[in-house]
Amino acid sequence: MxxxxxxxxxxxxxxxIIVAVLILVFLGISMNKNKKDIIxxxxxxxxxxxxxxxxxxxxxxxxxxxxxxRRLISLCKERRSCFDSQLSCDVLEYEIEGILNSTWxxxxxxxxxxxxxxxxxxxxxLMSFKKGNITNSNRGxxxxxxxxxxxxxxxxx
Amino acid sequence: MVKAQMRVxxxxxxxxxxxxxxxxVGLFVLSxxxxxxxxxxxNLREQEAMLLASKISSTPEFSCGSTYGAxxxxxxxxxxxxxxxxxxxxxxxxxxxxxxxRKVHPESNQTCTRLNYPNCGVFLLFQDGNNSIGxxxxxxxxxxxxxxxxxxxxxxxxxxxxVRY
Numbered sequence: 001m002x003x004x005x006x007x008x009x010x011x012x013x014x015x016x017i018i019v020a021v022l023i024l025v026f027l028g029i030s031m032n033k034n035k036k037d038i039i040x041x042x043x044x045x046x047x048x049x050x051x052x053x054x055x056x057x058x059x060x061x062x063x064x065x066x067x068x069x070r071r072l073i074s075l076c077k078e079r080r081s082c083f084d085s086q087l088s089c090d091v092l093e094y095e096i097e098g099i100l101n102s103t104w105x106x107x108x109x110x111x112x113x114x115x116x117x118x119x120x121x122x123x124x125x126l127m128s129f130k131k132g133n134i135t136n137s138n139r140g141x142x143x144x145x146x147x148x149x150x151x152x153x154x155x156x157x
Numbered sequence: 158m159v160k161a162q163m164r165v166x167x168x169x170x171x172x173x174x175x176x177x178x179x180x181x182v183g184l185f186v187l188s189x190x191x192x193x194x195x196x197x198x199x200n201l202r203e204q205e206a207m208l209l210a211s212k213i214s215s216t217p218e219f220s221c222g223s224t225y226g227a228x229x230x231x232x233x234x235x236x237x238x239x240x241x242x243x244x245x246x247x248x249x250x251x252x253x254x255x256x257x258x259r260k261v262h263p264e265s266n267q268t269c270t271r272l273n274y275p276n277c278g279v280f281l282l283f284q285d286g287n288n289s290i291g292x293x294x295x296x297x298x299x300x301x302x303x304x305x306x307x308x309x310x311x312x313x314x315x316x317x318x319x320v321r322y
Contacts, residue, residue: 005163009170016174023185042200042207046230046296047315053228053298054262055312064305068313099315102262103296 041139044153048141051099052151058091059083069095074147077121093127104155106132114156122148132156202293210295210318213251218244221300225311231298232258232316238274241282248283255321256282260299262315275301292321 052070059065059082060075067075072095075088082088096117106112114132118125133156140154214220214232218240221231237244237258248254258280265278299316302309 005167008167012170012174016177019178020181023181027185027188042204043295046207046210049229050296050298050315053225053231053300053313054315055310064308064310066310066312068311099262102264103315 041141041155044139044141044155045143047103048143048151048153051096052145054095054099056091056095058086058088070145070147070149073119073121073126073149076126077124089127096127096129100129100131104131111157112155116152116154116156118152120150123150205293207295209253209293209320210297213256213318213320214297218247221298224302225298225300225313228298228300228313230295231300231313232318234275234280234299234301237280238269238271241269241280244282253320253322254283255319256280257319257321258282258297258299258316259319260314260316261296275303292319294319 052068054069055066056069056072058067058072058075060067060071062083065083069092072088072092075082076092078088080088082091096119100115100117104112104115106114112132113135114130116128116130116134118128120126135156137157138154139157140152142150142152144150211230214230219232219237221228221233224233225231260278263278265276267273267277268279268281269275269277294317297316297318298313300311300313303312304310
């Protein structure tokens with residue numbers, strides 16, 4: 001009789017332990033976000049839109065014909081030079097780097113721990129920029145602009 | 158008597174086990190629900206900031222209109238500097254205490270006045286910082302007309318608008 005009662009209790013305990021372990025595993029899987037999932041962020045979206053409207057230092061046809069970043073991307077794809085003979089791709093890289101460095105400070109002391117920006121034109125990768133660390137928490141934006149310009153921008157927190 | 162005591166004990170253990178089981182299930186459900194809530198709250202906060210920035214930048218006192226092409230959330234800094242003095246009276250109209258527009262690229266901490274414009278980076282409007290309950294920020298394009306060799310061109314920079322209410 002004692003043995004039967006004891007074995008019943010042991011059985012109960014084992015069931016509880018198994019269920020608890022299963023629930024913990026479930027919890028762990030659900031809390032662990034997929035790194036590839038981007039959480040859409042309006043701030044990132046607004047940043048990308050204002051970045052595309054930024055007036056660069058590249059003049060296209062004549063002095064004073066400064067082009068916005070959106071137009072500079074198309075010039076870079078066509079491998080054209082600016083009016084002062086600078087390569088449009090060099091200017092594009094310089095401008096985007098400057099914008100990202102000024103706007104998104106990354107590091108342990110900042111809210112943003114890293115960022116990633118990828119620029120593609122008509123499906124072909126043009127440029128990508130990465131700084132800092134990739135974390136599980138991220139906010140970003142994936143947008144398509146006229147002239148088939150695709151941009152993915154992600155901030156890691 | 159001993160048998161009855163055993164039964165009571167068994168019942169007690171079973172009840173404890175079942176309660177523990179349901180508590181664990183409840184914790185699991187709450188944790189998944191709360192993680193979703195946090196994301197929604199964050200998204201809503203951002204959306205609110207975006208809407209507020211759009212609302213302000215689309216008013217005639219600030220907006221670029223069609224002057225600079227189709228740029229969403231564009232603020233005309235020429236209009237801003239011209240109208241900064243009378244805009245102070247619009248605090249109640251917008252329902253906000255303070256608006257700050259700060260150039261982030263190229264960065265500048267100089268407060269804008271008619272004397273140093275456009276070589277400055279911070280536009281301060283309303284300036285009633287008393288009893289402010291919160292603030293929102295969003296990116297905007299800050300555009301103006303510049304001239305070179307007697308030709309005018311559009312110059313747009315990246316700025317952040319901070320709204321305190």
